[in-house]
Amino acid sequence: MIISIANPIYDAVFKYLMEDNRVAKTVLSALLQKEVAEVEMRKHEYTNGTRDKISMFRIDFGAKVRQDDGSLKLVLIELQKTWLETETLRFRQYLGTQYANPDNILKDNNPNGYGIPMITVYLLGHRVGEIEEPVLYVRHKSYNYDGVEVTKGMPDPFVESLVHDSIIVQIPLLHGRVNNRLVEVLSVFDQTNKDGNNRQVLNIDEDAYRGDAEMEHILHRLLAAASDSKLRQDMNVEDEYFSAIETRDTAIMKRDQRIAEQDAQLEEQSAQLEEQSAQLEEQSAQLEEQSAQLEEQSAQLEEQSAQLEEQRAALLFSAKAMKTAGIPVEQIAEMTKLPIEQIASLGIDR
Structure with missing residues (x-):
């Protein structure tokens, strides 16, 4: 049978859900893949109350986790949930606060003041890069200089005070992929089950969880949340906030698109101007080369003209000398190819 439950992606519903000790044990046990025997929500939970930038919800848990040898280990679980993409600096700043x-x-x-081992859990309402896995476990290990894993003496409380493991859940990738206990528990976050007319509600087939007491308890808790007027009011406030964010982001997206188009046009114009400048430089180089060729030709012509002038002067000198020697003008003209009139006009040296 299909039932309508409150959407736990909303901060108010998620907080209401995780305040239930039994639910917290079920969710955290599934995430850690180990039994959480005891869990306590710590006194300080952090939400973005002003909602001036982005919705990010955080809860701290102190949990005693049963180890393989049956012993209980105290760990600090930092659970952060965000629906919109955010820069990792926000997560890092929060972790820095927790370490300090x-x-x-x-x-x-x-006596050495070791810190409680920490595990960070990120429930993301968006995808991370190209990672296809809905749940990503990031675990630290220690290695020697040669890259061989160090196991002797590990885990060590000093090392565990300075590093932590992480679990990253990509909620958009959870749909229809119930193939282990964790994904089964997280399936109540599957946003493909949103009601078509009201995103505050998920329509869930309760028969899929029949016989699973822990999952039935989670559904019962979310069913109660759906009928809680205070929670519905809180969800309305979140919707108003997200609507404002979506309107702002749409405006920013359109602005960025216009800027990108203008930048593309400017780049194209710049490329055209560079091409024209290159053409002009090429033409200028060609003109300079032609000018140099013309100058060279002019110099050659001047040299030839000087040579001709020198030859003409030599002919005139010879013609004058022959005329002075009494050689007939006609004979001189034949010999020098000079006009008779020009030879006749030459004076005779005495």
């Missing part, structure tokens, strides 16, 4: 918090130091039998 003296309340996160082990109190008993801890």
